[in-house]
Amino acid sequence: MADLAKIEEIRRFNRHYANILGKIDQEIYHKPYPLSEASVLAELYGKTGITATEIREKLGIDRGYMSRIIQKFEDDKLIAKKQAPSDKRQHLLHLTNYGEKVHLALVDEANKEVAKMVGSLTSHQLDQLTRAMHTVEKLLTHEEPQAPSVLIRPFQPGELGYVSYLHGRFYNKTYGFSELFEYYVMKGLSEFLMDQQGGELWIAEVDGEIAGSIAIARVDGHTAQLRWFVLDDRFQGQGIGKSLMDTALAFCQAQNYRHIFLWTVHILEAARHLYSKYGFECTEQKPNAEWTSQELIEERWDSELDLH
Known part of the structure; x- marks a missing residue:
């Protein structure tokens, strides 16, 4: 087992980062599409077809909640469905033109709000922050380390x-x-x-x-x-x-x-x-x-x- 002090430090960071995510959800991704729904739109953007199961498994969303999101997106004319050629029981989802516009508007608004969050950081501090984020991502997804540039x-x-x-x-x-x-x-x-x-x-x-x-x-x-x-x-x-x-x-x-x-x-x-x-x-x-x-x-x- 890993060192207990390091495990507790990871848990402390998780609590801190959960608060940041809560702030992002409340202040950056406003209604009617909070963070989880905006994440689904992001997974759909640029793809010609993807199943709800693939999105749900990647994002870790509950099956029932995913079903409600899909229904909401259909009602709002954000997505369209077509039957998967390889499996008639599955439907491929893709964004409508209107859905793409909504997604891009959310991205633009999110970029502006994140820029405000890090506005007090210097360029060097911002570099440190993004490098640290990349390090966390690579270590926890077990990516092969790349040769430094x-x-x-x-x-x-x-x-x-x-x-x-x-x-x-x-x-x-x-x-x-x-x-x-x-x-x-x-x-x-x-x-x-x-x-x-x-x-x-x-x-x-x-x-x-x-x-x-x-x-x-x-x-x-x-x-x-x-x-x-x-x-x-x-x-x-x-x-x-x-x-x-x-x-x-x-x-x-x-x-x-x-x-x-x-x-x-x-x-x-x-x-x-x-x-x-x-x-x-x-x-x-x-x-x-x-x-x-x-x-x-x-x-x-x-x-x-x-x-x-």
Whole structure:
């Protein structure tokens, strides 16, 4: 049996969501067609013929209630029946032209009311809400998980602050870095924002959510520095770090940089392994006693770029 605390949390969510559904039924789907009846119209819309049994089983509607809904729809001229060719005892239902107009009017009204319900949410919060809904739906219907949609793109206004947040949160949570490290990141990002010539910063998006970043900053006409390479720990192990590195190095090739370097710390074993795979070598070390309670070893890694 699943953990009792988790089961009770699911029941708590069910009670909360039942209240939301009650509000939807009362405030969004008005008379004469409440939520259950509007759901039947939705199942009929766009279909050339479907049986009442199929709709009832899909929506979990009681047989007697389903019969009353069908009779009401017939009386209101919303649906028409025709005998099923494969079974003379069954009738196929479809919406009349008037029934389609009624359904579309209900959809339009419902969209307006739902928009009011979520009107106080930001775009990011709305994305979070819909992703959570998709997750619940997939898990409870046992759908096979789909591969995440990964996008590597240049940063947009407002996102450098989030890059700083990712650094501060990840390094504090994982390695105990202090706020001083986040100041160091923010200071560098601010300088980059004021002078982006010969450089670029990319954002990794996973299903619309920011997962990480990487940047190239110009040092001089032949040399670039790789900076602000970070990946949210929830998205590690999916090859996103490699995609970010490929994007950054391809940019260096296009800019005709001959040399690239980066700074890291000795405790970042996974990152150091990745740098080594891309031909970087550790060329310099120096102590750092500012970011954590224990002394770190900062490392400079360099690589010569093949321009051929």
